[in-house]
Amino acid sequence: VTSDAPGALMRAEIAEQPQRWLELVQRRSALDAAAALVTGRTPSSLVYAARGSSDHAALYAQYLTQSLLGVPAALATPSVSTMFGRDVFTSDMCVVAVSQSGASPDLVATLESARRRGAATVAFTNDAASPLAGLADVHVPLAAGPERSIAATKTYTAELLALNLWLRAVAGEPADATERSVAALAEHGREVIARSAELAQEVAVSMVHADRTMVIGRGYSVATAREAALKLMETCSLAASGWSAADAKHGPLASVTPGTPVFCLVAESTGRDSVDALVPDLQARGAQLHLVGSDPGAAGSLAGVLPAELDDALVPVVGIIPFQQLALELALLRGMDPDRPLGLSKVTRTT
Amino acid sequence: VTSDAPGALMRAEIAEQPQRWLELVQRRSALDAAAALVTGRTPSSLVYAARGSSDHAALYAQYLTQSLLGVPAALATPSVSTMFGRDVFTSDMCVVAVSQSGASPDLVATLESARRRGAATVAFTNDAASPLAGLADVHVPLAAGPERSIAATKTYTAELLALNLWLRAVAGEPADATERSVAALAEHGREVIARSAELAQEVAVSMVHADRTMVIGRGYSVATAREAALKLMETCSLAASGWSAADAKHGPLASVTPGTPVFCLVAESTGRDSVDALVPDLQARGAQLHLVGSDPGAAGSLAGVLPAELDDALVPVVGIIPFQQLALELALLRGMDPDRPLGLSKVTRTT
Numbered sequence: 001v002t003s004d005a006p007g008a009l010m011r012a013e014i015a016e017q018p019q020r021w022l023e024l025v026q027r028r029s030a031l032d033a034a035a036a037l038v039t040g041r042t043p044s045s046l047v048y049a050a051r052g053s054s055d056h057a058a059l060y061a062q063y064l065t066q067s068l069l070g071v072p073a074a075l076a077t078p079s080v081s082t083m084f085g086r087d088v089f090t091s092d093m094c095v096v097a098v099s100q101s102g103a104s105p106d107l108v109a110t111l112e113s114a115r116r117r118g119a120a121t122v123a124f125t126n127d128a129a130s131p132l133a134g135l136a137d138v139h140v141p142l143a144a145g146p147e148r149s150i151a152a153t154k155t156y157t158a159e160l161l162a163l164n165l166w167l168r169a170v171a172g173e174p175a176d177a178t179e180r181s182v183a184a185l186a187e188h189g190r191e192v193i194a195r196s197a198e199l200a201q202e203v204a205v206s207m208v209h210a211d212r213t214m215v216i217g218r219g220y221s222v223a224t225a226r227e228a229a230l231k232l233m234e235t236c237s238l239a240a241s242g243w244s245a246a247d248a249k250h251g252p253l254a255s256v257t258p259g260t261p262v263f264c265l266v267a268e269s270t271g272r273d274s275v276d277a278l279v280p281d282l283q284a285r286g287a288q289l290h291l292v293g294s295d296p297g298a299a300g301s302l303a304g305v306l307p308a309e310l311d312d313a314l315v316p317v318v319g320i321i322p323f324q325q326l327a328l329e330l331a332l333l334r335g336m337d338p339d340r341p342l343g344l345s346k347v348t349r350t351t
Numbered sequence: 352v353t354s355d356a357p358g359a360l361m362r363a364e365i366a367e368q369p370q371r372w373l374e375l376v377q378r379r380s381a382l383d384a385a386a387a388l389v390t391g392r393t394p395s396s397l398v399y400a401a402r403g404s405s406d407h408a409a410l411y412a413q414y415l416t417q418s419l420l421g422v423p424a425a426l427a428t429p430s431v432s433t434m435f436g437r438d439v440f441t442s443d444m445c446v447v448a449v450s451q452s453g454a455s456p457d458l459v460a461t462l463e464s465a466r467r468r469g470a471a472t473v474a475f476t477n478d479a480a481s482p483l484a485g486l487a488d489v490h491v492p493l494a495a496g497p498e499r500s501i502a503a504t505k506t507y508t509a510e511l512l513a514l515n516l517w518l519r520a521v522a523g524e525p526a527d528a529t530e531r532s533v534a535a536l537a538e539h540g541r542e543v544i545a546r547s548a549e550l551a552q553e554v555a556v557s558m559v560h561a562d563r564t565m566v567i568g569r570g571y572s573v574a575t576a577r578e579a580a581l582k583l584m585e586t587c588s589l590a591a592s593g594w595s596a597a598d599a600k601h602g603p604l605a606s607v608t609p610g611t612p613v614f615c616l617v618a619e620s621t622g623r624d625s626v627d628a629l630v631p632d633l634q635a636r637g638a639q640l641h642l643v644g645s646d647p648g649a650a651g652s653l654a655g656v657l658p659a660e661l662d663d664a665l666v667p668v669v670g671i672i673p674f675q676q677l678a679l680e681l682a683l684l685r686g687m688d689p690d691r692p693l694g695l696s697k698v699t700r701t702t
Contacts, residue, residue: 044441047423051597053601062428063428066435066439067431067437070437070439071439072425072439072441073439077413077414078597079414079570079622080417080418083621084621086417087421088421088422090395090423151602211562211563212563218430230602230603233602234605237605237606241592246402246429247402250403251403251502251581251585251692252584253695254585255584257588270434274430274434341602344602344605
């Protein structure tokens with residue numbers, strides 16, 4: 001298989017994720033410097049600025065910041081800096097940019113605005129030579145290596161894990177405990193990749209003619225729902241959307257028509273009841289229902305694809321893998337090249 | 352036409368919006384009390400908590416708070432209170448609940464959490480006897496009258512306008528200037544309703560067999576994009592999504608297939624360039640393109656449906672109307688009843 005074969009890049013980048021996580025946790029100095037910035041300045045709130053897949057990692061971090069540290073966290077609206085020309089940050093905030101390329105002009109403008117106001121700034125990027133890396137007080141490298149497929153896979157899970165490791169360091173977790181948990185996570189990651197390689201193909205075959213799909217989570221897994229939908233949009237041109245179970249009830253469920261494949265993310269104990277509660281509604285609509293969790297006894301090909309003994313906060317890191325593989329397999333089945341979706345480029349220069 | 356005829360409720364509720372706005376601006380005492388709470392306490396940030404359509408009004412308010420007042424504003428994650436049991440607010444915040452019913456348990460939990468931490472609280476609801484109205488330091492009634500169609504229309508524009516009037520009062524705009532602008536807005540609203548009644552039918556006929564659609568805005572109009580998509584999902588079961596132009600480029604554009612109706616919101620001067628910049632990409636994908644703006648010379652049925660001489664910050668209040676009417680007409684064309692979408696209820700009790 002050469003890198004020119006459709007999907008070869010994406011397949012290789014999915015496979016190398018666990019190894020990249022092990023490398024990431026070795027970058028203690030950057031993680032510790034970013035943690036010291038927070039423990040030293042005790043910001044009143046954290047604000048995350050990101051776009052696309054990175055925005056889903058930021059959403060995850062918004063939940064984790066609040067649940068783990070009890071500190072308010074928000075997602076920035078970059079157009080306030082770029083379109084409205086307003087500086088809205090305060091010196092007691094910490095503004096965090098998350099970006100694979102580190103080059104998005106609207107995130108650069110957001111960090112510049114934060115610096116003008118004296119806020120602490122951190123950048124998580126995969127390019128140490130990028131504008132965001134140069135601007136921030138502390139740059140945390142994602143250690144994911146070059147990502148060549150257009151669809152982000154390994155940089156997304158690297159972002160999730162880097163944000164997780166950083167917030168755990170802020171919370172005071174000892175480095176050796178963190179390293180042990182990442183070693184276990186990498187092992188789980190390898191198993192999930194092996195299990196879902198086959199299962200994703202099965203699911204892809206079942207939805208080869210699908211036009212739309214929906215992914216539903218709650219809490220941390222809302223990030224997984226949105227990222228899964230984005231992968232399926234960009235690689236397969238599906239009309240896909242990802243929702244919190246709480247929001248799905250306010251209208252989006254009405255777009256589930258008979259036969260629509262719907263994925264319910266139930267691997268996390270927190271929020272699972274909320275997702276489960278939608279199952280009767282989804283069945284009544286005739287959805288083709290897929291539970292994605294850690295109970296092989298439940299219905300559907302992906303019901304047992306995830307490990308049972310993982311902290312809720314780490315589930316998203318492995319929980320996106322079955323969808324990365326589904327996006328890959330479904331695109332190939334449909335004769336598309338997931339590495340080069342029509343008309344998309346790797347770095348999106350939004351002002 | 353009786354209220355049992357399909358869509359009769361929604362049609363009547365769309366039509367009464369301008370009159371409701373005129374009534375809303377007369378409720379000065381509640382608006383002034385809510386403004387005094389902010390000017391008296393000068394909160395370091397505003398946090399909006401909402402779900403569904405109200406969350407789109409909250410998104411609008413998040414932008415307006417920052418652009419008009421220069422104060423940081425965020426959207427709350429209610430599950431932090433309900434699922435994770437964390438109090439993350441601080442006493443120098445102002446937490447604002449936006450809810451038609453005022454009864455959503457997760458928003459109640461969010462306001463309770465805010466009160467435990469000593470934050471200022473405001474509730475915008477359409478029911479003065481609701482739990483949220485009772486909990487908040489100040490309750491601002493939406494003055495929309497009972498909404499009987501499942502699809503929210505008049506309560507949504509009442510939320511937008513109430514939030515707009517409140518933030519303008521905080522900014523110190525004199526009441527008589529505000530009243531004059533709302534009188535002009537109501538006049539524009541009547542014209543938009545009259546113009547779009549016919550135009551929406553034309554667009555509905557053109558997309559009667561559509562399975563998916565996309566709506567794209569930037570800045571304030573991102574709220575319109577999301578709300579328009581929600582209306583089309585809930586009343587017509589379309590796979591619809593609403594995006595910021597900045598996010599659409601990060602993957603969602605790949606789900607635009609030949610013939611997909613795509614609506615570009617170009618009535619606002621701020622952000623318009625960003626939306627316009629996507630047009631060549633959309634044309635290259637074979638989208639059925641609809642500009643929605645105030646230039647009747649541009650392409651498409653809705654290109655001139657909105658007034659030219661309106662402040663950007665008020666455009667969303669009238670900008671959603673063509674989509675309310677499109678949702679109504681398209682549902683009727685498809686033999687559906689937009690007043691009673693299958694399996695949806697008016698008050699969503701999410702914990």
